[in-house]
Amino acid sequence: MWRYFSGDFMIYTSSKILVGLSSFVLLRLLTHTMVPDQYALYALTFAIVTFLTTVMNSFLTNSIIRFLPNALEGGTQRRFDFAASEIAVLVAILTTGTTAVILGALVIFGFVQISLPAWAAATIAAGAGSAFQIFCVHIYANRKRILYSVLLVAQVALFAVGAATIPLINADPVDLALLFLALSFILPLIALGMPLSLRRPRFSKATKDLARKFLQYGAPLIMLNVAVQLNTYLDQFMLRAMTDLHQVGLYAANYVVADKIIYALASVMAVTVGPLIFREWERGNAGESYQMIWRSMLLFVVLSMPAMVAMLWFPEQILALLIDAQYADGRVIIPYVMSAALFSGLASMAAYVHTLLMRTKELALIYISGTGMNFVLNLVFIPRLGLMGCAFSTCISFVLLFVLIVWRAHYHGGFLGHAKASAYSLLRRE
Numbered sequence: 186m187w188r189y190f191s192g193d194f195m196i197y198t199s200s201k202i203l204v205g206l207s208s209f210v211l212l213r214l215l216t217h218t219m220v221p222d223q224y225a226l227y228a229l230t231f232a233i234v235t236f237l238t239t240v241m242n243s244f245l246t247n248s249i250i251r252f253l254p255n256a257l258e259g260g261t262q263r264r265f266d267f268a269a270s271e272i273a274v275l276v277a278i279l280t281t282g283t284t285a286v287i288l289g290a291l292v293i294f295g296f297v298q299i300s301l302p303a304w305a306a307a308t309i310a311a312g313a314g315s316a317f318q319i320f321c322v323h324i325y326a327n328r329k330r331i332l333y334s335v336l337l338v339a340q341v342a343l344f345a346v347g348a349a350t351i352p353l354i355n356a357d358p359v360d361l362a363l364l365f366l367a368l369s370f371i372l373p374l375i376a377l378g379m380p381l382s383l384r385r386p387r388f389s390k391a392t393k394d395l396a397r398k399f400l401q402y403g404a405p406l407i408m409l410n411v412a413v414q415l416n417t418y419l420d421q422f423m424l425r426a427m428t429d430l431h432q433v434g435l436y437a438a439n440y441v442v443a444d445k446i447i448y449a450l451a452s453v454m455a456v457t458v459g460p461l462i463f464r465e466w467e468r469g470n471a472g473e474s475y476q477m478i479w480r481s482m483l484l485f486v487v488l489s490m491p492a493m494v495a496m497l498w499f500p501e502q503i504l505a506l507l508i509d510a511q512y513a514d515g516r517v518i519i520p521y522v523m524s525a526a527l528f529s530g531l532a533s534m535a536a537y538v539h540t541l542l543m544r545t546k547e548l549a550l551i552y553i554s555g556t557g558m559n560f561v562l563n564l565v566f567i568p569r570l571g572l573m574g575c576a577f578s579t580c581i582s583f584v585l586l587f588v589l590i591v592w593r594a595h596y597h598g599g600f601l602g603h604a605k606a607s608a609y610s611l612l613r614r615e
Contacts, residue, residue: 204449207341209507212441214348216509218358221434224512227359228437229297229425230307231366232418233288238314241280243410244403245272246322251402251540253326254463266323268392272399273319281312296425299359306363313370320374325459336373344369405545412552416529416559416582420575423563428571435515436572442507443522446492451530454481458534466541474541475600482534486527493523518576525580532587538594547593555586 216224249269256265285308291297292304299307317340324333347365351358420440425433458481465474496503496519504516539548559582566574594600 204337204341207338207345208441208445211341211345211348212438212445213507213509214345214351215358215362216438216512218348218351219362219434221438221512222430223359223434224438225421225425225430225434226297226299226303227362228433229421230288230299230303230359230363232421233291233297234284234307234311234314234366236414236418237284237287238280238311238318239414240407240410241276241283242315242318242322243406244399245269245276246319247406247540248399248403249319249322250326250459251463252398253323254467257327264391265395268389268395269323271389271392272396273316276319277312277315280315281308284308284311299363300357303357303360303363306360306367310363310367310370313367313374317370317374320377336377339373340369343372402543402545405549409545409549409552412549412556413533415556416552416579416586419556419559420563420579423560423567424572424575427567432572435512436518436575438508438512439515439518440522442504442516443496443519444526446496447489447523447526447530450485450488450492451526451533454485454530455533457481459537462537462541471541471598475538475598478534478537478600482531485530485534489527489530493527496520496523515572518572521573521576521580525576525583528580528583528587532583532590535587535590535594535600538598538600539590542597544593544597548590551589551593552586554589555582558582558585 215227219227253262253265256262285304288297288304288307292299317336321333321336324336344365347368348362351361351365354361421433421437424436458477462474462477465471465477500516500519504513536548539545559578562578562581563575566578568574570577591600595602
């Protein structure tokens with residue numbers, strides 16, 4: 186299986202490099218176009234859209250990844266796909282409506298001060314992003330690696346192209362950025378003809394049975410994804426509540442710089458190893474599944490180190506390329522955020538053990554405890570340290586989260602016992 190892992194890794198890495206480059210171009214364009222206060226409004230709105238889309242989709246996307254290999258092995262993929270597509274339509278509609286209501290409430294109460302066009306664009310982006318995410322996950326679970334990679338690159342590249350035109354248009358840059366975000370999800374779906382294949386859900390018995398199966402497995406993962414997303418975006422919202430938009434803008438922009446490279450590597454490892462882990466598990470090869478998790482974790486650390494060292498040694502030169510100079514005061518958070526991203530990636534990979542053992546409720550509780558710790562630490566440190574307090578809180582909470590996940594994975598499945606053999610096989614490239 187390591188041979189397949191290596192091949193998939195190269196394909197996904199190529200796409201993630203392109204996605205990362207496009208994301209940094211996008212960040213440079215947005216920070217050049219927007220002052221920190223404007224970027225803060227964009228970042229907060231983007232966080233709400235991402236949070237709701239990921240949470241609303243979570244039970245379905247995780248269930249597709251978990252159970253599609255079963256359908257492939259059993260020759261029932263066609264029935265599986267039909268029922269899953271009906272559930273997907275309902276999820277996309279619910280995501281759109283929920284985003285409209287929650288974001289609208291935050292606008293009315295003045296927490297996120299965006300215009301009506303920005304609210305409408307963000308709501309459309311949530312619905313389109315939901316459909317795009319589900320579609321990509323289904324392609325990924327089918328191991329259509331090149332198509333999956335092309336879609337990811339296309340979405341970010343389209344957004345960057347749109348952002349490049351913002352200075353040429355006489356309109357609010359936040360409104361335009363959210364409009365181009367929505368279009369970046371919509372255009373790839375139209376190009377592939379996906380909207381034409383959508384049907385009004387009829388919810389046959391097969392669909393209802395599959396939905397119950399998905400909910401039984403995925404309901405705890407909704408709580409899990411709430412906790413994961415809160416761990417990612419809680420800092421920005423607490424900083425907004427306790428300081429001002431300028432601080433939020435500085436924090437959000439520099440967070441992207443610090444997090445993006447490490448997150449991209451973690452994402453490569455996760456999408457590469459996921460289907461292979463579940464496939465081996467379905468075949469009864471638990472030891473091989475654990476070893477593949479360890480290999481991906483070790484390789485992730487090795488690949489992350491050069492990026493972290495480069496950022497620490499040459500921060501001014503790198504930041505001058507990636508972000509506008511008006512955001513330079515926020516660069517003090519970068520070492521802490523990069524460390525947090527490293528442990529976050531390791532925690533997400535170790536969490537596969539809990540998923541394999543169907544202990545998703547416990548995994549959700551672990552992530553919720555990490556969110557609670559992050560919340561308390563932010564309450565303590567933000568009034569004293571401002572944006573540095575956010576970065577410090579994030580780093581501590583993700584380190585402890587990783588320790589908890591590995592400890593419980595070993596308690597239930599003897600996970601630590603496979604570390605030595607995994608490192609040895611990685612070096613031998615078995």
